[in-house]
Each structure stands twice: as C-alpha cells, then as structure tokens.
Amino acid sequence: DAKTTQPPSMDCAEGRAANLPCNHSTISGNEYVYWYRQIHSQGPQYIIHGLKNNETNEMASLIITEDRKSSTLILPHATLRDTAVYYCIVRVAVELGNEKLTFGTGTRLTIIP
Amino acid sequence: EAGVAQSPRYKIIEKRQSVAFWCNPISGHATLYWYQQILGQGPKLLIQFQNNGVVDDSQLPKDRFSAERLKGVDSTLKIQPAKLEDSAVYLCASSLGTGHSNQPQHFGDGTRLSIL
Secondary structure, eight states: OOOOOOOOOEETTTTTTTEEEEOTTTTTTEEEEEEEEEEEOOOOOEEESSSSSSSOOOEEEEEEEETTTEEEEESSSSSGGGGGEEEEEEEEEEOTTTOOOOOOEEEEEEOOO | OOEEEEESSEEEETTTOOOEEEEEEOOOOEEEEEEEETTOOOOEEEEEEEEEEEETTTTTOOOTTTETTTTTTTTEEESSOOOOGGGGEEEEEEEEOSSTTTTOOOEEEOOOEEEE
16 A cells, blocks of 8 residues: 655634644555544544545545545534544555454644634 | 444453453444554554454464454454553444445554553
8 A cells, every 4th residue: 555644733713624644655446545644542534535537525625636646524513523633544455354443643733822 | 323332331350360341333333343452552453353263463462362243243352361551442443344445443442451
C-alpha cells in the first residue's frame, strides 16, 4: 500500500470548516483513499473513501486532486466533538488478504471553542 | 445495529502472566480483525479472519500470541506469557468481507492492557 504523509497536528475554530490534507504521491491507479478518525479512548471510525472522484457524505467531503497524489478531507462545520486523530490511508480494492488497513500516525485535529 | 463488542475494557497484569480478550463482531460480518495500538501510534494489524479461517497472521508474534474464531462469529485473542512491550490497546474490527467491495471496517473501543 502507498505511503501517506499528514501534518502531525492542526487547530480549527468551532463552526469553521476543517481542511485536513494528505499526500500520497506514490498512489497506484487501483488504490483507494480512506479516511478514519479516532476520538480519545474509542476505536477508529470510518469517515469516507474515494478513488478519483470527489465524494461527500453526512460526515465529510473528500477532495482528490486530478493527479490523485494528494487529497483533502473537509469537515464543513467543525464542532468540539470532531476533536480526534484523523488517519488518511490508501489501499487497493478489496481482495481476500488485502483488506488490512495500514495506519500511520495521523493528524491530531483540535477544535477550538 | 449493535456495534463491535469487546471485553474487558481494561486489564492490568504482571509480566509473564497470561491474558485473554474477547470480541463479538457486528452480526453478519464475515471478516474479523485484531489490531494492536501502542501509545502514540496508529493501530497495527495482528490477525485477520475470514469466517473461521485465518487470512493473514503475518504480524502476529506466534511465540506468545494466539487467536481463534472457532464458530466464525466471536473471537478471542490470548497472550501467554505477557511482556512489558505488550502494553497497548487491543482493537477488534469487523467488516462484511470479500464480495462486498470496499465495505468499511467497524471497530470496537478496545481493551487497554497494562503490564506491570
């Protein structure tokens, strides 16, 4: 799986959009971009994933650059409950034996009141 | 739907003792994973089951760790004997499994293990 690079920490004001970048310059054509987050003392929580098109769900939006070498997770109106470590992971399409997630150290996002 | 259940939530033991963790995945999920998360790091996969068969245990320290999923539903992870470096959070996750492309993994809240 391709390596990802994320800033170790970020702050965002409550109510503003939080934009979390991820660099995955060695991504292959069949690798998806996944985002998970981990709130303190909880297990990771799936947020969103995409291949090359931008994606949106009830939690967030995922913007992937045209060359797919980087992406941005957007939390449109951050709340204090969004304070967490956010992990960007790239992984090939699911095949038996390839389902594991390889986590880096992520970005610690702190929402400021 | 009910989430992934894990117990116990916390465990403290002395080194060289044994310990076991239990996981009940989401109903209908064929794939079950055990991850180890050391403080300050992201989770690392220890073992993956598809139903009751092992798919990947390449990162499992087999001299001291063992895991089973006998009936293809719940699972136990055991450490015997424990070492100081085993202090970590042990996370269980499940997903629908192969044939359901890109289904996310759902995690339990983990068992925090402290070795004295």
